Amino acid sequence: MSEYDYEELGLVAGLEIHQQLDTATKLFCDSPTTLREPEEADREFTRYLHPTKSELGELDEAALEESRVDREFTYLAYDTTCLVEEDDEPPKRLDEEALAVALQIADLLDVSVVDQAHVMRKLVIDGSNTSGFQRTLLLGQDGEIETEEGPVSIVDLLLEEESAQRVEETDDGVVYSLDRLGIPLVEIGTGPDIRSPAQAREAAERIGTLLRSTGSVKRGLGTIRQDVNVSIADGARVEIKGVQDLQGIEDIVRNEVGRQTELVAIADELAARDAAVGEPREVTDLFADTDSGVIRGALEDDGAVTAVPLYGFDGLVGREIQPDRRLGTELSDHAKRHGAGGIFHTDELPAYGVTEAEVDSLREAVGAGPDDAVAIVAADPETSELAIEAAADRAADAIEGVPEETRDANEDGTTRYLRPLPGAARMYPETDVPPVEPDPSEVETPELLDEKTDRYVEDFGLDPGLAEQIAFGQRFPLFDTAVDRGIDPTLAATTLASTTTELRRNGVAIERVGDEQFLGVLDLVESGDLAKEGVGEVLSEIAADPTLSADEAVEAAGLAGVDRETVREAVSEVVERNADQVAEEGMGAFSGLMGEAMGALRGKADGEVVSEVLREEIGKRS
Known part of the structure; x- marks a missing residue:
C-alpha cells in the first residue's frame, strides 16, 4: 500500500501502552506473578457474566453487545490461585511494590501524581475477569515524551490488574487461565498528538525504553501490549486492541488510514446512488x-x-x-x-x-x-x-x-471488528479497597538505559556493544548485583548476555535459571572452583533441573575444578600425541593444540591456566 499524505487526510492518533510489572505478588492478593502451563491446573469452574448498570442507571454499549453473545466461561485454577482471583473474597490492600514501580514510571514520564488515588471497577464481561470487572486506579496525568516529530503528551497513567489469559474457544464459550489474572499492570495513555505511523512507532518505542529503565517490568511476548487510536478528518475514532510489536504499530496505523479512506469513498458512492x-x-x-x-x-x-x-x-x-x-x-x-x-x-x-x-x-x-x-x-x-x-x-x-468502534489487530497488520467503543458507563467505584495516597518522594528516579550503557563502559571498561546489550537486556539488575558482590564485570556481562543467548539458540530453557543460581555460578568462577569455560554447561544442567544449586550443577556436569598438576598431565598427553607437529612447527602449533587441550579437560580448568601450561610443554619440546 502506498504512503498517504497524512497531514492532508488529517490523521490523528494516540497510544495506550499496557505493561505488566515484574513484582513478587499480584495487585490485590499474595499470589505469585509466575505464569503456569494449562496442564498444571488442578481444578476448574464456570461462570456466566451479565452487564450491570452504572451508578447513574446506564448500561455500557460495549458490555451490552458482549452480553448478546451467550457464552459459558471456564476458568483454570492452580495451587497458587487465591480466592480473590476466583472472586470468592474481597481484594486485599493495593500491593506496595507495584505502587512503587508505578511511581518510578510516573517520574520517567514527567507525570503529575494525584494526591489521592481511588480504585475503580471497569465493567468487562468478555470473561477475562471472573468478577465481570477490572480494578484500576488513576495515578497521574499531564506528562510528556519527546519524538523527532514533536512532543507527545501523556494524558494519564493508571495502575490496574491484568486480565485472565485466553486458552481456547469451545463450542460453549471460552476457557481462561487464572495465572495471569491480577498481575500488576500500568496503562499509559498518550494524547491525540501523533501525526504519522512512524511517529506512533517512535512514541511507543520511547515509552517502552522508559518502562524497561525501571528494571521492574516483565519481558517477553504478551507482557507489553499497545492499543492504537486512529482517525482521519472525514473518518471516526477507532480503537485497535492488542498490537504486539513496534513494526506492527506502524503497519496498523497505515492500514487503518487506508481502511477509513476507502470507507469514506464508499460512503460517498453510496450517497450518490441513494x-x-x-x-x-x-x-x-x-x-x-x-x-x-x-x-x-x-x-x-x-x-x-x-x-x-x-x-x-x-x-x-x-x-x-x-x-x-x-x-x-x-x-x-x-x-x-x-x-x-x-x-x-x-x-x-x-x-x-x-x-x-x-x-x-x-x-x-x-x-x-x-x-x-x-x-x-x-x-x-x-x-x-x-x-x-x-x-x-x-x-x-x-x-x-466510518463507524466508531473497537477493533482487534491481526498478525498481518489488518484489523477486524471487536465491539463498540466503551463509554463512561462502564466505570464505578470499588468499595472494597480504601483510597491510596501515593508519595513520589519515596522512590528514586531510575537511570535511563542510554545513561546506564555509558556508565557500564566508563566504570567497568565493557565493550560498548556488550554494555548496550546488558543495559537494554532483561537482566541488568542481576548484572548490577553481581558486580556489587565483587564479580568481574566482563565475566558477569558475558555470561548474562552472550552465554545465555548462545544457550537459548541451542534450545536450552535458560529462563528457568534463577537469579541466585546465576550468582552462584559466577561466584564459583570468581573463586576458582569452576573454569569460565564450563559456565555454559553448568547453566544447562540447572535449566534442565531448576532445583539444583550451582555447586550441585557443577557436580552433575562433572566439572569440579582440577589442580595445576592434573592440567599439566592432560596437556602433556596432548603434546605427546602431536609430537611430530610440535617438532616441526614449535610454538606455531599452539593454536591447534589449545582447542584439543581444552576439549580434553572439558571446561574443568581455566583457559588462561591451560594456555600457560601448554606454552611451557611446547617450549620443552622445541
Missing part, C-alpha cells in the same frame, strides 16, 4: 437443492438461510478496504459475532457451489436489481436471524461513513 438497506428475510426454500456445501450443511441440521437486500451496493461489498479484506469482510465479522461462519454476498457469487440460477432467484425474492447487492447467512434459525441483522446494521453504517 443507497439503502432493506429488511432481512428468510430465503431457505430457494436453496433446497443447492450444491453449496456450506448451505447444504446448515440445512441438513435444520438450519435456515436469511438474506438482506443492499440497495445500491452492487460492486461495493466486494471492494477492498484493507489488504485482502473487503467491505463484505466487515459485514462477515459482525455476523460471526453471533455464531455464524460468515456471509455470502452477490459481489462474489456465483461461487462456493451457489449457482447463477440461485443468485437470480435470490435477487428476485428480495427485490434486488442489477445495481443492488444481497448478503446471505446460513446457520441454525436463531443464529441466522441474529447474524443477518448484524450484517445489515453494519451495511447501514457504511452509508454513514
Whole structure:
C-alpha cells in the first residue's frame, strides 16, 4: 500500500501502552506473578457474566453487545490461585511494590501524581475477569515524551490488574487461565498528538525504553501490549486492541488510514446512488437443492438461510478496504459475532457451489436489481436471524461513513471488528479497597538505559556493544548485583548476555535459571572452583533441573575444578600425541593444540591456566 499524505487526510492518533510489572505478588492478593502451563491446573469452574448498570442507571454499549453473545466461561485454577482471583473474597490492600514501580514510571514520564488515588471497577464481561470487572486506579496525568516529530503528551497513567489469559474457544464459550489474572499492570495513555505511523512507532518505542529503565517490568511476548487510536478528518475514532510489536504499530496505523479512506469513498458512492438497506428475510426454500456445501450443511441440521437486500451496493461489498479484506469482510465479522461462519454476498457469487440460477432467484425474492447487492447467512434459525441483522446494521453504517468502534489487530497488520467503543458507563467505584495516597518522594528516579550503557563502559571498561546489550537486556539488575558482590564485570556481562543467548539458540530453557543460581555460578568462577569455560554447561544442567544449586550443577556436569598438576598431565598427553607437529612447527602449533587441550579437560580448568601450561610443554619440546 502506498504512503498517504497524512497531514492532508488529517490523521490523528494516540497510544495506550499496557505493561505488566515484574513484582513478587499480584495487585490485590499474595499470589505469585509466575505464569503456569494449562496442564498444571488442578481444578476448574464456570461462570456466566451479565452487564450491570452504572451508578447513574446506564448500561455500557460495549458490555451490552458482549452480553448478546451467550457464552459459558471456564476458568483454570492452580495451587497458587487465591480466592480473590476466583472472586470468592474481597481484594486485599493495593500491593506496595507495584505502587512503587508505578511511581518510578510516573517520574520517567514527567507525570503529575494525584494526591489521592481511588480504585475503580471497569465493567468487562468478555470473561477475562471472573468478577465481570477490572480494578484500576488513576495515578497521574499531564506528562510528556519527546519524538523527532514533536512532543507527545501523556494524558494519564493508571495502575490496574491484568486480565485472565485466553486458552481456547469451545463450542460453549471460552476457557481462561487464572495465572495471569491480577498481575500488576500500568496503562499509559498518550494524547491525540501523533501525526504519522512512524511517529506512533517512535512514541511507543520511547515509552517502552522508559518502562524497561525501571528494571521492574516483565519481558517477553504478551507482557507489553499497545492499543492504537486512529482517525482521519472525514473518518471516526477507532480503537485497535492488542498490537504486539513496534513494526506492527506502524503497519496498523497505515492500514487503518487506508481502511477509513476507502470507507469514506464508499460512503460517498453510496450517497450518490441513494443507497439503502432493506429488511432481512428468510430465503431457505430457494436453496433446497443447492450444491453449496456450506448451505447444504446448515440445512441438513435444520438450519435456515436469511438474506438482506443492499440497495445500491452492487460492486461495493466486494471492494477492498484493507489488504485482502473487503467491505463484505466487515459485514462477515459482525455476523460471526453471533455464531455464524460468515456471509455470502452477490459481489462474489456465483461461487462456493451457489449457482447463477440461485443468485437470480435470490435477487428476485428480495427485490434486488442489477445495481443492488444481497448478503446471505446460513446457520441454525436463531443464529441466522441474529447474524443477518448484524450484517445489515453494519451495511447501514457504511452509508454513514466510518463507524466508531473497537477493533482487534491481526498478525498481518489488518484489523477486524471487536465491539463498540466503551463509554463512561462502564466505570464505578470499588468499595472494597480504601483510597491510596501515593508519595513520589519515596522512590528514586531510575537511570535511563542510554545513561546506564555509558556508565557500564566508563566504570567497568565493557565493550560498548556488550554494555548496550546488558543495559537494554532483561537482566541488568542481576548484572548490577553481581558486580556489587565483587564479580568481574566482563565475566558477569558475558555470561548474562552472550552465554545465555548462545544457550537459548541451542534450545536450552535458560529462563528457568534463577537469579541466585546465576550468582552462584559466577561466584564459583570468581573463586576458582569452576573454569569460565564450563559456565555454559553448568547453566544447562540447572535449566534442565531448576532445583539444583550451582555447586550441585557443577557436580552433575562433572566439572569440579582440577589442580595445576592434573592440567599439566592432560596437556602433556596432548603434546605427546602431536609430537611430530610440535617438532616441526614449535610454538606455531599452539593454536591447534589449545582447542584439543581444552576439549580434553572439558571446561574443568581455566583457559588462561591451560594456555600457560601448554606454552611451557611446547617450549620443552622445541
